[in-house]
Every structure is written in C-alpha cells, then in structure tokens.
Amino acid sequence: MFAILEYPFMQNALFTGAIIAVIAAVTGYFLIARGLTFAGHALPNVGFAGAAGAVLLGLNPVFGLFVFTIGAAIGIGLPGSEARERDTSIGVIMTFALGLGFLFISLYSGNAQLVYAFLFGQIVGITTQDMVITLGVGAFTLLCMMALYRPLLFSSFDPQVAEARGLPVRALSLIFLVLVAITISLAVQIVGALFVFTLLVGPAATAVRIARSPLRAIVLAIALGVLYTMVGIYLAGESLYWPVSFFIAAISFSVYLLARFLPPGWKRRRVPRGIGVEEKHV
Numbered sequence: 175m176f177a178i179l180e181y182p183f184m185q186n187a188l189f190t191g192a193i194i195a196v197i198a199a200v201t202g203y204f205l206i207a208r209g210l211t212f213a214g215h216a217l218p219n220v221g222f223a224g225a226a227g228a229v230l231l232g233l234n235p236v237f238g239l240f241v242f243t244i245g246a247a248i249g250i251g252l253p254g255s256e257a258r259e260r261d262t263s264i265g266v267i268m269t270f271a272l273g274l275g276f277l278f279i280s281l282y283s284g285n286a287q288l289v290y291a292f293l294f295g296q297i298v299g300i301t302t303q304d305m306v307i308t309l310g311v312g313a314f315t316l317l318c319m320m321a322l323y324r325p326l327l328f329s330s331f332d333p334q335v336a337e338a339r340g341l342p343v344r345a346l347s348l349i350f351l352v353l354v355a356i357t358i359s360l361a362v363q364i365v366g367a368l369f370v371f372t373l374l375v376g377p378a379a380t381a382v383r384i385a386r387s388p389l390r391a392i393v394l395a396i397a398l399g400v401l402y403t404m405v406g407i408y409l410a411g412e413s414l415y416w417p418v419s420f421f422i423a424a425i426s427f428s429v430y431l432l433a434r435f436l437p438p439g440w441k442r443r444r445v446p447r448g449i450g451v452e453e454k455h456v
Contacts, residue, residue, distance in 0.1 A: 202378035223275030369419035376426030
C-alpha cells in the first residue's frame with residue numbers, strides 16, 4: 175500500500191510539500207487577518223504570466239514566476255493600505271498580467287506543456303535540487319515571518335493604533351506582500367496557480383474558526399496544511415491520473431465545511447485573545 179513512498183520523486187514531493195504547507199499556513203493566517211485574500215487569489219495568476227514569459231524568452235519558468243509575483247506584490251503594496259485602493263490595484267494588475275500571459279502563450283511556437291504544468295501543479299517533476307532550493311527559500315520566509323510576528327499581528331488587527339504607536343504600517347504591508355509572493359512562487363510548483371489559494375486560505379480559514387488565539391490558530395493551520403498536502407500527494411501518487419491539487423482542495427473544502435457547521439460554542443468570531451498583549455510588547 176505504501177510502496178510508492180519508496181520512490182525518490184514521491185519523497186521529494188512529500189518533503190517539499192510539507193515545507194510549502196508550513197509557509198502557506200503562516201502567511202495564510204495573516205492574509206485572512208489583513209483582508210488580503212483577493213491578493214492571494216491574484217498573485218498566482220500573475221505568476222503564471224511570468225512563467226509563460228520566461229518560457230517565451232528561453233528562460234527557466236520559475237525565474238519568471240518569482241519576478242512577476244514579487245513585482246506584482248510590490249505594485250499592490252505601494253499605493254497604500256486603504257482597502258479600496260488596494261483591491262483596485264489588485265484587480266488591474268491581475269487582469270493585465272492575465273492578458274500578458276495569453277499573449278506570451280500565443281507567441282510561443284514550441285510545446286507549452288511546461289507552462290500549463292504551472293496551472294495545475296506537478297509532483298513528478300520535483301528534483302532534489304528543487305527540494306533544497308525550496309527548503310532554503312522557505313526557511314528564509316519563515317524566519318522573516320517570525321521576526322515580524324508581533325508588529326505584523328498588531329498592524330493586522332488595529333492598523334490605526336499601530337501607526338499611532340509609530341509602527342511602519344505601510345512598510346510592514348509591503349514586506350508581507352513580498353513574503354506572500356515568495357510563498358506563492360514556491361507553492362505553485364506543487365499545487366499549481368489555480369489551486370495555490372487552497373493551501374493559503376483553506377487551513378488558516380478552518381483554524382481561525384476553531385482556535386481562540388493567533389498562535390494556536392497558526393499552529394493548527396500548519397498541522398492542517400501539512401496533513402492536507404501529505405494525504406493529497408499520496409493519493410495523487412496512488413491514482414496516477416488525478417492531480418494532487420484536486421485532492422488537496424477536496425480535503426481542505428471538506429474539513430472547512432465541518433468546522434463551519436460546528437456548534438455555536440466552537441465558533442470564535444470575536445477578536446482573538448492576545449491582541450492587547452501584543453500591543454504592550456510592540
């Protein structure tokens with residue numbers, strides 16, 4: 175039953191997927207807290223356009239993926255922290271990037287299968303080198319999130335007070351969006367641009383409905399994200415024909431439905447415990 179786990183490509187996929195699930199869960203919690211889920215949906219589409227452009231130029235598509243997602247994150251974060259400005263920027267950047275992506279694919283005369291693989295993800299193409307790169311970049315992203323945890327949490331729940339206390343709210347928002355872009359660039363290689371939103375939002379959305387404090391919610395989101403990814407990759411490897419993104423999305427959706435229909439006593443809609451404590455230490 176578990177013989178498939180002996181193959182190197184499966185081991186690489188499981189290890190890489192676990193790294194991505196951890197980073198996606200942490201950034202996903204703050205995406206929800208900061209009301210930036212639309213950005214989490216838009217950046218993978220921008221990244222797909224970058225991958226298509228890199229293939230057109232004869233470059234590694236991962237390079238284009240990183241350049242476009244990070245560039246779009248900076249473009250989204252620069253106008254300001256107002257929700258209306260931010261959502262408008264996200265919509266304009268996403269539609270422009272999608273147009274570029276279609277243009278790049280239409281201009282490319284070769285086999286665009288490598289580009290389309292970024293839409294749905296692929297587990298068989300993850301090499302040991304990819305795994306090492308993901309580990310290094312993922313560790314850097316996680317360390318940045320840990321260093322920014324307190325001020326990021328404070329500015330997420332009460333940006334006006336945080337700014338009055340002297341926190342660089344706009345700079346924090348910009349840095350966070352760049353970290354989200356890096357996370358998305360890593361996750362696209364596993365679950366694809368169409369389903370990366372699942373890992374970013376699914377585990378965190380479920381955890382927020384169950385856990386009472388930010389730290390507990392993040393830990394629970396990490397556990398759920400890793401579980402979804404491990405089971406999804408294993409089922410995809412066993413089925414051979416069904417994409418890993420489908421299994422991860424289906425599991426995430428099912429668990430979220432269960433959490434959503436928990437008895438009212440389990441639902442924690444109020445501001446999580448610990449915000450006041452964060453203010454004192456910022």
